[in-house]
Amino acid sequence: MTRSGLRKWYPESLRTFGTISVPELLVKYIKEERIKPEKSRFQGLATYHDPCNFGRKSEMEFGRGFYDEPRWIMDRCLENWVELYPNKKYQTCCGGGGGTLTTPYDRERTFYGRKKMEQIRAAGAQMFVTLCHACHGQVNDIKKTYGMEDLDVKYLWELVLECLQI
Amino acid sequence: MNKSSKIIDPGRSDRLRFAAWPHSPDDCLACGLCSSLCPASGIDGFDPRKVLRMVELGRIEELVEARWLWLCTMCSKCVVYCPMQINISDIVRSIRTLWDREKIPGDLHTGLVRALKTGNVNALSSQEFVSRMQAIADEIAAEPGFEGFTVPIDKEGANLLLTVHNKLVLRFPQDMKHLWKVLYLANEDWTITSENPEGSNWGYFNGDDPAAKILVGRIVDHMKNLKIKNLLWPE
Structure with a gap:
């Protein structure tokens, strides 16, 4: 929304400062060797979920989705991760976006998430990595209902941090 | 309320109100791709194709009262698959704009x-x-x-x-x-x-x-x- 809003209402401001997304920032830090994640930290199978706003909606509105950056980072943090299917532009929404987490419709929101949970189960992942606060909150909130209490839900930058030697 | 009289009365379609919208609901082929792939379809009566038909038929009074409109996450998967490229997310958001602010559910x-x-x-x-x-x-x-x-x-x-x-x-x-x-x-x-x-x-x-x-x-x-x-x- 901030990105759309800046372009729509404050286009002149975009000439006065730069902008960057979280996955681009993490790629930059790793490429400049300001941080050096190591792959030895996690052995279990992980998966990555494309949030609507970073992927499909960004591609539709601004011509490019952030698909490659998170995957490049996953490759640098994990030996063992798989894609969800379908993914990228055709990904299935988790059900936590668009403000649904703030509505009183918890049962409906939980039911909405069944397709996402089935995908994660089918992938056999023990760790679920994403970029979006809504996706993170939704999957963490409903995983118990789907018998997946042990699913480790992580922000991508949290994964990166845990793969650093401090 | 006699709903069937609403459905067959084309005069109810408020074209001026929707003139500024990015797509006319007329574009909808009623193919049902959106409804088939939407994870919210069927929850409490929500269905993206139904939303488009209701807009087309001018049934806005119902859309600005329907709590199921807030089950949509505006994820836009339906937009990617729509053969007519109707921006259903934008339409859902535009209907939300018409809601009485005090009636918006939750926080x-x-x-x-x-x-x-x-x-x-x-x-x-x-x-x-x-x-x-x-x-x-x-x-x-x-x-x-x-x-x-x-x-x-x-x-x-x-x-x-x-x-x-x-x-x-x-x-x-x-x-x-x-x-x-x-x-x-x-x-x-x-x-x-x-x-x-x-x-x-x-x-x-x-x-x-x-x-x-x-x-x-x-x-x-x-x-x-x-x-x-x-x-x-x-x-």
Whole structure:
């Protein structure tokens, strides 16, 4: 929304400062060797979920989705991760976006998430990595209902941090 | 209410109201791809194709009362698959714009009002927000490898503005630490702000453009007033 809003209402401001997304920032830090994640930290199978706003909606509105950056980072943090299917532009929404987490419709929101949970189960992942606060909150909130209490839900930058030697 | 008379009365279709919308609902082929793939289809009567037909038939009074309209996440998967490229998400959001603000379910409107009034959805005073942020920073500074960690607040000339997600402030403060630590280890020159610290924009969800514009404008003001070089996209 901030990105759309800046372009729509404050286009002149975009000439006065730069902008960057979280996955681009993490790629930059790793490429400049300001941080050096190591792959030895996690052995279990992980998966990555494309949030609507970073992927499909960004591609539709601004011509490019952030698909490659998170995957490049996953490759640098994990030996063992798989894609969800379908993914990228055709990904299935988790059900936590668009403000649904703030509505009183918890049962409906939980039911909405069944397709996402089935995908994660089918992938056999023990760790679920994403970029979006809504996706993170939704999957963490409903995983118990789907018998997946042990699913480790992580922000991508949290994964990166845990793969650093401090 | 006699619903069938509404359905067959083409005079009810309010074309002027929808003239500014990106797509005419007339474009819909009624193929049902959107409804087939939407994870919310069938929940409490929600169905994207039905929404389009209701718009086409001018049944706006029902759409601005239908609680199922808020089950849609505007994820736009239906838009990707629509053979006529109808922007169904935009249409859902435009209907939400027509809702009486007081009838919007849950906290989407009330939270937005708090954000407009106090600078944040949680309605914390600037002083309380800052002290909470500093408490988190103190915890980080007590961990090995992060000695001397502080959270930069209102730092003029910083390289990067970080907005704060409202959910993390009160409910998940521990989750704030991961990114802060990465910024610290990467030696980033970053800052948050003591006033209007949030980036998420509930005006987007509930279709309130004037409010959304104010919230985006606050970020523009931070960038200008503090002469910050780069903005980290909030969402």
